[in-house]
Amino acid sequence: MKAEEKQKLMQECLQYFRERPVYEKVFQKMRGKYESLGHIGGKVVLTGLSLQDKSQLGGFLQKDYTENQSVTISAEAFEICLSKSRFSDISLEELLDAYFGKKLTVKKEERRKKQEERDAFFAEVQSGYEDTTGAKWLQNTLKEHTTGYEILQQQYNNNPEILREILKYVFEAVKQLPRMEEKELLPVFAAKLTGDPHYFDASTVAERLLFIILSACWQETKDRELSEAERKNQIFYRAGILKDDLSNDTLVYGIRAWKHNGNLHKGIEGFFQEREPVRLTLRTIGTFGGVHAEREKIYLFENPAVFSVFVKKYPDCAAICGNGQPRLATLLLLDFLKENHSFYYHGDFDPEGLLIAQRLKERYGESICLWNYRADWYERYLSDVNLSEVRMKKLEKVYLPELLEVKMQMQKRKRAAYQEAMLDMLEPEKNEWITRSVK
Template sequence: MKVQNLDKLEVDRKECQSYFKSRDVYKKVFHKMREKYASLGHFGGKIVLTKLTVEEKIQLGGFLQKDYTNNKTITISMTLLQKALEESKFSVFTWEEILEQYFGQPLLVKKEVEQSKAEQKQGFFQVIKNKYIGERGKQWFEKVIDDKNTALGYQLIQQQYKKDQEELETILKNFCYAIEHLPRFQHKVKRLPVFASQMTGNPHFFDESTMAGKLLLYFIQDYFDVDTEEIGESRPEKRNRLLYEAGILNDDLSNYVLTYGLHGIMQNGKLHEGIEGYYRLKEPLQLTLLTIQNLDKIWGNEIIYIVENPAVFSMLIESNKEISAICTNGQLRLSTMLLMDQLQEDSFFYYAGDFDPEGLLIAQNLKKRYKEKLYLWKYQKEYYDKAKSEVILSEQRLKKLQNICVDELEEIKEVLLKEKRAGYQENMVWEVEREKSKEE
């Protein structure tokens, strides 16, 4: 007898599920009911349905014994749903039983749902850690998963987890393999597309716009403890600098620096005939990042003059044929920094730039980097008076001077705050030349 009752109950359960699953409207109704249960911990309150088709309204009205065909918005109380169930042939079941059968899993209250999601997430990242993370990436990965306040990359990974876990696993799998094999660890330098292709099969895997490209910069900054607070540095240059820390060249041809009076030795020990040719002809030469990083050694005179403006650079080298000089062209490209890093072994720098907030920030960055190897040349009021232009500095630009903290720039900083006018090197070109000739 009991077996017969159980068999009938199973038949009724299948009929009940068939009824609700064959009517599309109940997918929407049951999702709303489940959300309400998760929020309250029991069935109660009301659910609101919108944008139902006519057929869905008829399906709903059939069970609830209501006509909803003219309703744009339908509000249903749990009291009405309970009454309709008790008056139906499915009254032997509760709504909880029906929904658990429908979704194939137990109903959970909000706290339980959150706990379950947290456990799933923890399990996901534990699998990533066990399967893909190597020794070099272990410490960074643990920080980026656990510390949402300070870890670089935390938000990026969490967003992708919510969006697509399968894609995130693929990205992290390739990313983790790549960071264990950065060119710097093999004392090599590779172009970014080549490195990406060798590691992942996709030359664009670490492009700037990709998640992997962003994570790579975060990892490099953390692992190599790179200072990214060089005020005034453009975003592309900061990216180039970070990548180079890991032995990766992002832009090795268009990243160049204008030079004069230098010599170079190639990695095979021979003199670089191209550079030497320009030296003999007394002509300026654009050195690309590719050329610089392929040199074993590069050198110039004991004093190397560095100016911001190409016009000033031209005047300097035309009237002083035996000098060594560099032109930054108003920005500190990676090529400039790499060149100066090599030249500082045997030379001392004289740097002169524009008298405006941006120019002072460049001067400060150079002074902080090269310290006693670099002299800030002509940063006194007497030279500002000669260079002063009619260009009025806006308050927004003047605010940048708050970041100036190098002692040698204090005098010019105060003058700019008082005068509120920029001073440019072109206005003192002849003075630069005459002073330069005296110092030679």
């Protein structure tokens, strides 16, 4: 945002809050908190408020305070509401500076003393881990205020001793990772390290910090096709830790697998020899050193029913089913296979289905063919399911040339076409049978 635009937005923001007198009380108390804490944070409590005061607070903070005798507002909650408003480009500290016409200040001596105590605390925490990945991450985070800094600051202010224990265990965890071949369940890993299998449970401070450090180790960027939970699973998986080992799975047919020691995976081989589909969990995939199919082409499906009919009708083919949005197990298996195989993907002709196809194409590029995404197929198998405006809006994100033909027709018709109706037409092309055997 340009300086002129920021200044104009700030004036609008100040006008909004000055027209509502109750915020004078809020901001005065927040300034007092800043002076005592040395940073934006903490909570303020307001009492003796009129109904008009409560209404003004509720309008911005999206809460009903009508029946409250007192109102408690945290700086964090206020900043969240500010970030979701039309004043999202303005921070709470900037707002308070502008509101009072001067920079927020704290008593210099108190601030210096607190900074010295803080520096001494974090230096002591690193004792014994000076040259480790964890300690280097901590040093950089404290210096550059990168991801994780706010967690450290908040936890230090709340209880330094608890933070000391958490960082010691997180440093030790990072020191023992990665484990590339033998994957281990997170609760088992946590129990061995801390004595508590739930120490690194989801959303705990320990789990959040461990995830941040592991992400930094690989300089991990977000996979657009993964949800935040799936991305977290992927990071831990790369470190040799299984967070969601059994429910994260994929359905496959016609593949063979080898363990890290080079031995054939007899369980998977049994399903291959019997020509039966098998559901592979993340735990099982973690034992693979290699995966291959007998033929070069592998067919990918969004829908399990379509997958089932296809492999029964064409038992010599290899196929994988993502069951909707591909989860980490599906993507890891495809990552194994992409070097020696090409993929043919087919899914539903609806906005969500086109986006899944697009994300797979973005990830696997020339290794994947979007199979029969044609306007005539869309018209032939058009269903009676009307697409809502919310779903239609998702089509704006579809940009791949291979999908534009179907996208434009869908924008006209505003209806979906589903895989199940196309079963009779989903058959391997002739050149599928002129392929080399991969071993």
